[in-house]
């Protein structure tokens with residue numbers, strides 16, 4: 409158990425060495441220098457709007473969500489407005505997003521519970537957020553970290569998952585839940601929200617799902633053995649990184 413701002417972490421974190429933490433801290437510093445403006449890409453003006461936007465962002469891009477939400481937020485300014493509406497009345501505002509019927513239902517259900525159980529205030533506790541219909545840990549972490557500045561976990565989206573494995577922050581076969589715990593163990597708690605944004609920024613700019621810029625990048629050369637391997641091999645500038653780099657990158661992560 410670990411106590412800190414935001415409450416206890418209700419599970420044990422994996423063991424990491426001092427050297428692994430030091431290397432993680434150096435990576436964090438380098439990412440902060442490279443991406444000083446990294447932040448949540450979803451647009452919102454109130455915590456419940458971020459909760460809605462995050463529910464809508466499943467399986468779609470933040471850009472797409474940001475296009476849809478201005479009209480949605482104007483039509484439904486408060487959680488009570490969603491509670492009074494039906495999912496069918498929300499659907500036209502989210503029709504441009506995938507799975508829009510399911511998302512309209514999820515938004516209506518979650519906002520109804522915020523309105524009726526929490527008096528219209530978005531919960532600030534992980535357990536209360538997880539009790540809302542359609543809200544899982546990733547969504548709760550987004551809301552707590554970005555709307556309230558409370559670090560209870562690390563958001564592990566597709567970019568964070570990919571980079572964590574490629575850079576050896578977590579073993580290659582880790583589940584999303586295991587990756588989150590590894591990152592929580594490696595990085596200081598006050599950095600958890602930023603860490604996710606920073607890894608996402610590096611993932612979008614350099615370590616892309618396809619055509620990663622291995623070997624060209626300074627951060628990669630310092631922290632990822634793929635860069636060294638690609639340089640040694642004289643490979644093309646854009647390369648497909650090895651899937652399992654956890655063992656070679658073990659200094660950053662666990663003994664792999």
Ligand code: SF4
Pocket residue numbers: 574575614615616620621622623625628629632633634635649
């Ligand atoms: S070296 Fe390649 S795999 Fe490693 S972080 Fe950089 S782009 Fe990603």
